[in-house]
Amino acid sequence: MTTMPDNPLCTIDLVTILITMGEEAPTLLTLNQGQELPSGPLTNRHSLQKGLHRWAEQHTGCSIGHMEQLYTFADQPLPNTQHQLIRISYLALARITNPDGFSLQSLYTYFPWEDRRTPATNSQFKELRTHITSWARHDPERLTRTIPAFGLNGLPWDDEKVLDRYELLWEAGLVAKSLPTSTHTSDPSHTPFDNRRILATALSRLRAKIRYTPIVFELLPHAFTLLQLQKAMENLSGRPMHKPNFRRLVLHQKLVEETGERDASAPGRPAKLYRFRPEAATSCYLSGAMLPLD
Amino acid sequence: MTTMPDNPLCTIDLVTILITMGEEAPTLLTLNQGQELPSGPLTNRHSLQKGLHRWAEQHTGCSIGHMEQLYTFADQPLPNTQHQLIRISYLALARITNPDGFSLQSLYTYFPWEDRRTPATNSQFKELRTHITSWARHDPERLTRTIPAFGLNGLPWDDEKVLDRYELLWEAGLVAKSLPTSTHTSDPSHTPFDNRRILATALSRLRAKIRYTPIVFELLPHAFTLLQLQKAMENLSGRPMHKPNFRRLVLHQKLVEETGERDASAPGRPAKLYRFRPEAATSCYLSGAMLPLD
């Protein structure tokens, strides 16, 4: 039952998915012109999370507001080798970033179909949907996965099923393989690992978390307008929201308070600035005012 | 940035938290008279999850309906040693169990304060609350963690904060150290590892998951009465619910359908038997009819 393993040679890699909020979309911090994710070895001095937190802040210059473990992947070791690679991935949220040797990539460049906010991106999605539908047709196993993942047959669109959709599109050959694959070594003999799976897990977790926790505020400046808050939620969920109802939702819950200042930088009537009230956030629900899709 | 680690000697342990539903509470499958959790080495033949799924089914005789990765822990290596132990924990749900060399333990024997269902357990909790309150008083850092975790100052009780509460009670010395600690080796020089942290993570995840996914049904028989369903939700959440409103919630969502049979085993009027309708479960919310906790 509890046989000891044979202590194979083992590498443990800590991978950080560092997300910030851009104007149009959540953005990912990458290295080497978008080829790599920040990743470092396991240091055996701290707890995993605290150690990586400090490491990532030092190496990126970001002040990380929230960090959580995402998932642990165990790559297949190469045949004739005992070498095992374990990758423990973390989701980190930060407010601003000065890309100093880093580059920022919109998450939707990796998953364009996850953006359902505008008629343009939405119609792009619908085209993809016809392809995946015809791929799944006639195969019951494919259908039972595809129908809920893509909201077919009148099922609602579930923005959290990012990984399901990515895996299905991958199997269907509908994902352009235009992305960073193997990290942290260019050794071609190394099993290529698809970083977008980690990334899909991150977006999925992020979308799940914004539903009932106040982590959006970790991505916003300390003072923000209600429209900024709404745009942040829309950017993350990939869905458009109803403005008056969103304001009502936020204000009713007393999640924010006025700073007294106004934002005069935008055209039109200047919006009031608000700040987050952590003491009111024991129950937080900001995902309520979504508009229907197609 | 991407320095390679120095390949320390490394053991990877896969730990399974296997939960089934008892009459009174969710139960944990344990080995060695409750001293150990089922855990096995990393086999490098399958994907982590699929491999462990099969392994756990073979070694416990349970048919596991749902399995998900919980958390990866990295124990501190011993000084003067390069040996690193990595523990990847999984949550597994199963319907029935014939304990064949295994024993089943109510989760609330590990966390009695998480059971708020009856006046008796509730008053036990209140006693503990006075202790933790006086421990936290006068220390701002302790207070900011204790107040939301235990729902003080009029804050609502959050049944998902299992790990926060456990850690606070541990720090306060209020947890009787009457539990399995180090697994899978009795070598006393090995850093003791508190299994209840994994267990608290599991209960926390489970309580979070039952809120918006239909996994309760993985723990119930295929045909069940509405009261059985309600009791299962109460057992998991540790909170009593309002019977008429719970039925309304379930039936309105059309999550279940009648089998046509009735359950004559209990006294009183026989209850109708229902079965789960997976096709209706794209949005599932069964946590709605909770009664207030003073």
Place this chain on the structure above:
DNA sequence: CTCTTTTATGCTCATACTGAGTATAAGAAC
């Protein structure tokens, strides 16, 4: 057979929240 016990199931009602709109207010640019 009738009464009591026990559980299942059904119903009410005031209140709160939600989806989908429409209307007004306040600055900036010309």
Place this chain on the structure above:
DNA sequence: GTTCTTATACTCAGTATGAGCATAAAAGAG
């Protein structure tokens, strides 16, 4: 001023929620 643009306010019908009460259907006692 007039117009453009965004912020903010209000309406209204439909639906869900919290709390409690009422009835139905079986089993067992007398």
